[in-house]
Amino acid sequence: MKKFRSNQVEDTQALAKAIAALAYPGLVITLTGDLGAGKTTFTQGFARAAGVKRRVKSPTFNIMSQYEGSNWPLYHFDAYRLENTGAQDQGFEDFLGTDGVALVEWPQYMADILPNDRLILDFKRLDGDDQREITVTGQGRAEKIEQALS
Template identity: 40%
Template sequence: MVTIVLKGLRDTEEFGERLGNILKGGDVLSLTGDLGAGKTTLTKSIGKGLGVEEYITSPTFALINEYNGRVKVYHFDVYRLDNVDDLYDLGFEDYFYSDGVTIVEWGDRISELLPEETIHIHIEKGKELDERIVTISGEGERYSQIVKELREI
């Protein structure tokens, strides 16, 4: 597990872009944290690092948005999901096990459906107004590679 303290919006954006630059097709991220913690802000920055030029918005009512970057980016927001069966109807496996990068806001709500090697990112508000505490956890080789590369930057 790795904990990073981000001192403001610019730190969050820079962290997200760095992470996006490291990610590759097949990676799945689960973002968790309270409302307003910065999950969508982080997703926008990750998208930028992945080469997405479109404006990234939260798919709260659409459930999923797709973007083109150097790989496809699938952005889920499962906050309003009534039942995990809705994800089966959507064919979530086609996204989670694809050549794209999948980012799931509120991933803890569907933890039983996430791949084993999902990268878990928890965001908490810090003591200062724009401070965020980011905890990254996961298992497997890909998690280890991502953490190693984040530390090298």
């Protein structure tokens, strides 16, 4: 487990860029934290670093948005609306651990279909407006990404 401090949006997006440089097809990244903790900001920086040209926003209504990156597709999930229904039988399994990278906000609502092999990012707001602590934990193959971060 590694902890990073973000004092501004650019710090969060710099971490996203570093992780995107280490990402590989099949990687699942889960993003936990309260509303406004920086999950979508991270995703926007990750997408930009992965070569996504379209504007990235939280796919709350659609639950999943797909973007074409330079090397692989990016699947961005916002599972918040699955709180009462769960993710089984929704077809989301077809996008996890496959040809692209999946970023999953509110992963607790998709826990029943998420692979154990993943990178876990936990966002915590600190005292300042833009100050965050981001904890990165790799499981399985994704542990190499955690170890490579400085």
